[in-house]
Amino acid sequence: MARHDEGVVTVGRSRVGTFFANSTGIVFGLVMLFPVYWVLNTAFKPDKEVRSFTPTFWPHEFTLDNFRSALGEELFIPSMINGLIITALAVAAALVVGFLAALAIARFSFYGRRAIILVVLAVQLVPFLALLIPLFLMLQGAGLTNTLVGVALVYLVLLLPYTVWTLRGFISGIPRELDEAAMIDGCTRAQVFWRIILPLTGPGLVATSVYGFIQAWNEFIIINTLNDPKNQNLMAWLLYNQTERGTAWGPLMAGAIITSIPVVIFFLIIQRNIATGLTAGAVKG
Amino acid sequence: MRHGKYPFIIGFLAVPVALYATFVVAAYVQTFQLSLTSWSGFGVIKYVGFDNFVKLWEDELFWKSLRHNAYLLFLLPILTIALALVFAFLLNVGGGTKGGVTRGVWGSKFYRVIFFFPQLMALAIVAVIFGRVFSSDKSGMLNGLFPDSWSPWLFLADERWALTCILAVLVWQAVGFYVVLFSAGMGSIGEEIYEAAALDGATRVTLFFRITLPLLWNTIQTGWVYLGIAAFDAFALVNIMTVDRGGPDGATSVLAMMIYRNTFEYSQVGYASALGVVLFFLTLTFAALTLRVTRRDAV
Amino acid sequence: MSEITKSELDRRSLLRRAAAVGLAATPAVGMLSACVGGGAEETANQATGTKSADNPLGIDPKKPVEIVIFDGGLGTKYATDVDTPMYKKKWPESEVKFTATQEVSTIVQPRLNAGDAPDMINNSGAKMMDFGAIVAAGQAQDLSELFAAPSFDIPGKTVAQTLVPGAVEQGSYDGKPFAVNYSYTVFGLWYNATLFEKNGWTVPATWADFTALCDKIKAAGVVPFGYAGSNAAYYMVRALLTSAGKIGTEQVLKDIDNLKPGAWTAPAVLEAAKAWGEIGTKYLEKSFLGLKHTEVQLRQNQDKIAFYPCGSWLENEQAKDTPPGFKYAVAPYPSVTASDKLPATAINAAAGEIYFASSKGKNPRGGMEYLRVMLSKQAALEFTKLTKSLTVVAGASDGIEISPGLNSANDAITKAGKDVFMGYLFDTWYKKLHDESLSAVNDLMFNGGDAQKFCDRMETAAQALAKDSSVKKQTRS
DSSP states (O other), X not given: OXXXXXXXXOTTTSHHHHHHHHHHHHXXXXXXXXXXXXXXXXXXXXXXXXXXXXXXXXXSSOOOHHHHHHHHSTTHHHHHHHHHHHHHHHHHHHHHHHHHHHHHHHHOOOXXXXXXXXXXXXXXXXXXXXXXXXXXXXXXXXXXTTSHHHHHHHHHHHHHHHHHHHHHHHHHHSOHHHHHHXXXXXXXXXXXXXXXXXXXXXXXXXXXXXXXXXXXXXXXXXXXXXXXGGGOOHHHHHHHHHHHOTTOHXXXXXXXXXXXXXXXXXXXXXXXXXXXXXXXXXHTO | OOTTHHHHHHHHHHHHHHHHIIIIIIHHHHHHHHTTBOOOSSSOOOBOTTHHHHHHHHOHHHHHHHHXXXXXXXXXXXXXXXXXXXXXXXXXXXXXXXXXXEOOSTTHHHHHHHXXXXXXXXXXXXXXXXXXXXXXXXXXXXXXXXXXXXXXOOGGGSTTTHHHHHHHHHHHHHHHHHHHHHHHHHHTSOHHHHHHHHHTTOOHHHIIIIIIHHHHHHHHHHHHHHHHHHHHHOHHHHHHHSTTTTXXXXXXXXXXXXXXXXXXXXXXXXXXXXXXXHHHHHHHHHHHHHHHHTTTSOO | OHHHHHHHHHHTHHHHHHHHTTOOOOOGGGGGGOOOXXXXXXXXXXXXXXXXXXXXXXXXXXXXXXXXXXOSTTOSHIIIIIIHXXXXXXXXXXXXXXXXXXXXXXXXXXXXXXXXXXXXXXXXSTTOOOHHHHHHTTOBOOOHHHHHXXXXXXXXXXXXXXXXXXHHHHTEETTEEOOEEEEEXXXXXXXXXXXXXXXXXXXXXXXXXXXXXXXXXXXXXXXXXXXXXXXXXXHHHHHHHHHHHHHHOTHHHHHHHTTOTTSTTSHHHHHHHHHHHHHHHHHSOGGGGGOOHHHHHHHHHTTSEEEEEEETTHHHHTTTTOOTTOOEEEEOOOBSSTTOSSOTTOEEEEEEEEEEEBTTBSOHHHHHHHHHHHTSHHHHHHHHHHHSOEESBTTTTTTOXXXXXXXXXXHHHHHHTTOEXXXXXXXXXXXXXXXXXXXXXXXXXXXXXOHHHHHHHHHHHHHHHHHOTTSOOOOOO
């Protein structure tokens, strides 16, 4: 909303308004940040301070014991590795499968296209909890319960709708004329997909991989149902610690920090692209 | 261009269709089938017709849970989207102008990052922390902030407010994401559109309702769908945060919680499947309605 | 963190009783291991020796014996450092093969099914096997001979005679004993003996004493009674039903377990609900409904709460938070009426933690002999010292200072004499009814104390369950 030379546009011009906007922003930001701060605060506190009756808003005594304690837990490192493997498998598979499916839907018209789109849309609405039992039985039949691949498969199905949906938006946004021009220049259709559409879908791939990473990394209900303690991811491990050991706040929060590290790193790397990616997918969705 | 397109279509869609057929369609068929049995999860499967649905109809907790889901389905999207729009507006144009360019509030780039944090935090952790925030005695963070003379607010231990606490956390978790989403959408609205409108004498409010909102409409609708999904679920928060997991006295019970309990704790897989079937039709109805609304979107 | 796990696991021994009666509603993972195969055919080459006064079970003194111990909250030290040396001392030529595991079913079940079973197994932990199914498959050794054999170190008594009342019954199926439930949990009102001494408060025997004391405690600025509504309402259900049992004998609880019509509206239950509802209205803080057990227990450690209903794992669970000078002690629930059928000293206690000999092992008699060693007074005392958990061996820790809480629990059992009762099992049999009881008891205690409403509500739920053909019913007598 540009301030026009003639001063006609008044949006955001008044000082009071600006002050109000800034303070609202700060308050809102604090509310958003609070739990992150609280996780940090608790993680660096010694146990007795964590357990004290009244909450303290700063560690009086700074300690790394909680991190040692969490890392020292028997299944912590294995759970973390499991989580990374499952997430990587599911996200990578979702990107490949999703990209191809999105291509088919966005670039071709064919019988049953609309049905497929409808199913894709409906599936992402279904709470997966309702399918846990059959999924369990099915994977058990295939000998895939208690394996990382089995969980990765389920996560793939979970991530696909969003992936297909978002990428479809991106691909539709790329003018068909580009394809045609390239084909006139002698590209095969496959080359068009590979050389033109794939690079132009870049931000979309980034956006969906973030979404997928967060979803898969933070999931705990499905994996908890399908796998034994030895084949859990970190989130399920954390949840176990929350319910079974109600009092171990410090190590729990330390665990939470370690757990979030991959997500945060991943997020910070692609942070610039994320908003673009999300909107492009959504607006053209 | 038509030439040889089917190999591509088949090649590209074979894997996802196969995945859907097994993991979703077949799984749902099985859920439908199990909903007609009294299976406990072990041993023989016995068909009992529609007994489970009759039982469901008579189950007070089911109706309660349904109401709670409806409450969330109604309020979660509205509150989240409204709040997100306001803040996105602030972030983008709240900071006044400088050199002819509108700015967001001070530090708006930073906000965009921190607004994403709730998304990055695992729901399990969020639930644990908010459990502390809403703790029902003086050790709770909110109660700790209140003056000493107040008797503590019960929050999650109060049947009337427990579900609202859950709603608050859901909104908290979602809102940052939509602020970022809407901000990006607003950023992509051309400056000249606003200028033209402003020249016509439009006020801030008019700008928001006449220009920003309609141009963001598609984004908002997408958001609505995703928030709807969250409202149908809500399992993780209810499971970790609430009194007696779904209490006090069923005050925060939701369908997903019922399904989980009946499957894994009560060994009533048949009944749980019937609940799954109900959930299926509910989500489908929701999907159909959403699709109807978004039809102008070239599907 | 592992400290906490230990006590949490002890807490869950409550739930393990489900399997003690062989009817575990094993969740999720249980589906994986639902079948316990084969049972009819005899295993050849089982070791036997000649029975004698020195060898009452007739073991072959040269044959090795293989044992599997669950490595969880109780650890394995009691087996490796106490039981095995004692066994070896008695039978130097018999080798003891020892395996510790956290996943009993993963290790043992395939071997049971393959006919290559270890001789003595500690079936416990999250991955315990469905013991009812094992018994049904004929894979557990009949322990009648063990219980009839003379005690390892108490002269003139059989093993059965050295145990607390009900210990053999809890491991019996259709009247035959198949399991030793070794650890023993005492339930009651826990308090800080030091705080009570300092204030001159004495443990009440009657309800009038109880409420009078509560008034005094309240006047002193301490919350008289507390429990955590958020996740530990079952402690309160146990308190209420223990009172009901004391009013009208354990039969009241058996009726409840057997889903007998009118069991929940019986006068004893109503009476107990009224009495406790009054405690809730007058002496409980509303905010406790939102708290977790650890939070309430912590407040008791800080002397902010006087009485807390719980089991004898409490002391160990709170070890980290208990300040010096805080001395845990347990009191039986006071008599509600003057006409209570059981005396004020009557107490609710239950055995848990299954040990069984496999009938498909190569040396099941050796396994039984190992159990006989475990049930000796000496081994039991060492077990209690190492694990901070009592055993079913009666009076094994009498007169020996272990810890204030355990000694107090031990005294309570001694004082109760024959009036120790096992309590109820519906909580593990019918999880749904159990959950209803949690909501109902929270409603009773925090929401005005309407006893009739509590009874009617539970009766309705119990009868609905009784009519539900999709739920497998259990009975006890």
